[in-house]
Each structure stands twice: as structure tokens, then as C-alpha cells.
Amino acid sequence: MLLSKNSALESxxxxxxxxxxxxxxxxxxxxxxxxxxNSKAYVNERNQMVPEARCRKQANYHVEQNNKIVDEELxxxxxxxxxxxxxxxxxxxxxxxxxEIESLLNGVTKRVGDFIKACKNVEVIRQTFGxxxxxxxQQEEEIRKLNSWNHI
Amino acid sequence: xxxxxxxxxxxxxxxxxxxxxxxxxxLPAKSLIKFKCVSKQWLSLISNPQFCLxxxxxxxxxxxxxxxxxxLKVQYIVSPEFDVVPLKHFSQVPFFDYxxxxxxxxxxxxxxxxxxxxxxxDLNVSGYFICNPTTKQFKKLSFLQNPIKDCxxxxxxxxxxxxSPHYKIIVVRxxxxxxxxxxxDIYASESDSWKIATTxxxxxxxxxxxxxxxxxxxxxLHWNSYGNQSLYLVVEKECLQMMxxxxxxxxxxxxxxxxxxxxxxxxxxxAVTYHAFIDLDLYVHQMASDYSHWFxxxxxxxxDAMKVFPELNLGCHPFTSGFSGVSxxxxxxxxxxxxxxxxxxxxxxxxxxxxxxxxxxxxxPGLKIGTPFEGFNHLHEQRFIPYKYFxxxxxx
Numbered sequence: 041m042l043l044s045k046n047s048a049l050e051s052x053x054x055x056x057x058x059x060x061x062x063x064x065x066x067x068x069x070x071x072x073x074x075x076x077x078n079s080k081a082y083v084n085e086r087n088q089m090v091p092e093a094r095c096r097k098q099a100n101y102h103v104e105q106n107n108k109i110v111d112e113e114l115x116x117x118x119x120x121x122x123x124x125x126x127x128x129x130x131x132x133x134x135x136x137x138x139x140e141i142e143s144l145l146n147g148v149t150k151r152v153g154d155f156i157k158a159c160k161n162v163e164v165i166r167q168t169f170g171x172x173x174x175x176x177x178q179q180e181e182e183i184r185k186l187n188s189w190n191h192i
Numbered sequence: 193x194x195x196x197x198x199x200x201x202x203x204x205x206x207x208x209x210x211x212x213x214x215x216x217x218x219l220p221a222k223s224l225i226k227f228k229c230v231s232k233q234w235l236s237l238i239s240n241p242q243f244c245l246x247x248x249x250x251x252x253x254x255x256x257x258x259x260x261x262x263x264l265k266v267q268y269i270v271s272p273e274f275d276v277v278p279l280k281h282f283s284q285v286p287f288f289d290y291x292x293x294x295x296x297x298x299x300x301x302x303x304x305x306x307x308x309x310x311x312x313x314d315l316n317v318s319g320y321f322i323c324n325p326t327t328k329q330f331k332k333l334s335f336l337q338n339p340i341k342d343c344x345x346x347x348x349x350x351x352x353x354x355x356s357p358h359y360k361i362i363v364v365r366x367x368x369x370x371x372x373x374x375x376x377d378i379y380a381s382e383s384d385s386w387k388i389a390t391t392x393x394x395x396x397x398x399x400x401x402x403x404x405x406x407x408x409x410x411x412x413l414h415w416n417s418y419g420n421q422s423l424y425l426v427v428e429k430e431c432l433q434m435m436x437x438x439x440x441x442x443x444x445x446x447x448x449x450x451x452x453x454x455x456x457x458x459x460x461x462x463a464v465t466y467h468a469f470i471d472l473d474l475y476v477h478q479m480a481s482d483y484s485h486w487f488x489x490x491x492x493x494x495x496d497a498m499k500v501f502p503e504l505n506l507g508c509h510p511f512t513s514g515f516s517g518v519s520x521x522x523x524x525x526x527x528x529x530x531x532x533x534x535x536x537x538x539x540x541x542x543x544x545x546x547x548x549x550x551x552x553x554x555x556x557p558g559l560k561i562g563t564p565f566e567g568f569n570h571l572h573e574q575r576f577i578p579y580k581y582f583x584x585x586x587x588x
Binding site for chain 2: 125126127129130133137145146149150152153156157162165166168169170171172173174175180183184186187189
């Protein structure tokens, strides 16, 4: 029976997080950076780039995720976790992308995806995400027509 | 929350190629098609073959793609139109009219790509196309060895985006009229080149091969046959093999009518209809994984279906609506397929998981899906041919 081991992760702002190893290796990046020596885990490189706030959020996410056993509970909790504004979503996104955490990435992208799906049309998407329409009117019309599926 | 801050975060996401790709990867294909006109960056990303392959693969579930819908094509009608039977969410599927041709027949559907033959006004074949209905992308096939007058010429497709981003076209063509001697050509999209006559083989007339009815799964292209044996091609190895077909039933005045050939979850299925006076049986077989034999999964009786759906005219007398168009569709548990049948304007299925007949799609009270061609209401005619449709942004 293995005792749970803790990894020490240092963030960009020099704050040290003690995270259970099984949680730390959910990040593909951290997994590849750690090596096992004499049954103790060493962190070879410090996690320099990720600012504190992100790290904390991520650590919390995993602790909570592991505490939830029932699937239903987990999906309920997950939807609430991701019910944050675009700013936080962006933070989570950057963290999940850099640290390569599949489950976190799935949750965040799904939420942003829901935002997009909620947009009634292409113009609303542009407004929500501040995207500049760089098509000429005729070009846009052509693309729209080619990709419409309306038929009698 | 400062609104200005909020906009800028959203902007960062919307304009960041990597993040955008991650988000769009998880949206359904039909949404992506609509978003092509958002901006040039979005168009470029959604049309990028690498991204499209990733997206297609993301739809895979444990190594298989699940069909979005069935397209029901009326037999003998060469119109680019069809009826849609949704399997997942409601689907609209564009008709084939973007391929400008007088008439069109679907030859085969394969994991998101279709191969079709185009016909001219005199109903002669004027060309062959592969296409992806979701994106309306299509391409005319060109052959090194063209069809010879009065000789058989069959075109099939081998494509599985979960295994490889490339596709292969397999042509089986008779070398001399009525000779039953065939050559097999293979085209590889990866190298854009043909290998001519990789195999030369002879079948006998009594072999009753149905080269027009091909099914690709597990890296092998299989052909239907009404004889005792059939053929399949191990595509990568370009190696032609034989496989048994189920032995015909004898006696009991049972007349074999049709062999419906298909696959689900990587397993070959064959449903054979037997007519005995007023009764109709559907024997559903599944091929063993070593191709040594077919085992009978179930003997379905249309009489049982009639009891479950008394309002449907499932009678198997000649000139009644009866049923048509058998297809095999994976259910949630990918091991067991459902046998899907068009029945008097509704779509019913037999679910092996529950051992029960169910209504799969009912367009509404008094409404019927599909209008079979009036002249062919006989039991022996297959009025509808179902093809699996996979909503996919795949670019070839």
C-alpha cells in the first residue's frame, strides 16, 4: 500500500503548493517533469510560468474532483465550477492548456462552446468575442450560401 | 466586473488560434460549417485539413464513428434527393444537387465519404464522384483503366479517418464481356496514384457475386454475394481473400429473397429474408472475427413486428407496403447492433439488447417517411436503400 506522496510545485510568483502526487500528475506537463528517485518524487523543474492564481484554482479543482465519487454529483459540481465569467474562463483556459490537463481543458472548452452555441447568429459571435469581420460583403454571402443546408 | 475587461478576455479567446482550435474541436460539425463566415481566421481554421481530421477523430467513440443519420434513397430513382432518418439529433442533410448532373446513384457510404455515379440524360454513367455531404466538397474520380463497353465495372471506397487521413478507391472490372474474369485496381489518395491489376481473379456465374454491394470495416473491403462464398480485400496488404456466406435454408417451402449486407461496431452483419407463403423471416447473422463462419444472432419474424405495430401495414403479400431497406446501426452499447427497417412509412428497429421491436422514428401521425416508387411494391424489390450519413468536416 503506497502512502500518498506530495509534490511541491512552485509558481511563477514563488508560492509553493503542496499537492498530492496523484493529482499533480493529472497535468501531462508536470508528469513529464517529475522523476521517481528512491520512491520519492522530485520536481525537476519549477513550474515557473504559471502565476499563483491559476495554480491555486487548478489545485482546488483536482482536490474537489477527487472528493466527488458519485458521477451525478461530479457533473453538477463541474457545471457550477465552470459557471464563471469570461475572465476566469480565460485564466483557466491558459492554465489547462499550458499544464496539459485534459479534464480541465474539456470543461473550459465546453463552457466557452456553450457561450458560442448560445449566440443567435454569426454577428453575435463576432460581438461577443470582439472578432473583426474581414470579409467583403460578397465574399461573406458566397460562403454563407455554399454552406447553408436549406432545401425544400 | 469591468465590462471592458470582460470583452478583452473574450477577445483573447476568440482571436487566439490555439485556444480557438480547442473550442471548435468540441463543437458539432454542423455548427462549424455555419461559423465559416465569421472571419477569415475562422474560415482558415475550419477548412484546414489537419484541424478537420482532428475534429473528425474527436467524434470517434472507442475506435468507431457513429452515424448521425440514415439517408433513404428510393431504388431506381436517380434523383439527388433522399429522405433523412435521424439517429442522433435532428439532422438536415443537403441533397446532392451541388454535383451538377442529370441523375445520381449512391454507390457506397463509408465513414463520412460517399462514392456516387453520375448519370446523363440517357441514364448512362457519365462519371464517378466522391463527396462529403456535410461540407458539399466533391471530386470527380479519374481512372487509369476506364470502363469497357458491356463489361462490369464496380467502384468502392475504403476510408476510416480514425485510422488514416487518406482514402483508397478500389475498382473491380471485368476484362472481357461475360468472361467473369476480373482485375482489381487500387487508387491511393496519399500518393494520388493507381496500381492497376493488383489481382486478377475469376468467379463463376453461380458464385453470384454482388460487387455493387460493398462494406468497408476493420481495414477490409467486403462484397456481398448470393452464393456460398464471397470475397473481401485486406486493403493495406492488397490481398484478396475468400469468406463463407451462410448456407441456404432448404425445405419448408422457404424462398430466399434478399441479403442485406452491412456492418456495425466493426462486425459484419447479414440479414437474409425468407418468404414462406404469408410469413416472412429475417435471419440476422454476424460474421465471426476470424471470418470462419457466420453465426445466427436471431431469427426475426415479421409477424412479431406486426403484433407490436398493428397499425403498420407490414403484410408480406405481394403489392403491399411491407418493409424495406434493412440497416445495422450501433446502439449506445457498441457491442450490439440494432436492425433498422423501413416499415410502411415509419422506421422500426429490433434491439438485440432488449430483444424487442421498437419504433425508431415516426414522422408523426398520418405522416410517412419516404415515398416508394409506385411501380415497385413487390416483396422482392428493395424499395429503399439506406446509407449511413456521418456529419463530418473532413476535407479531402
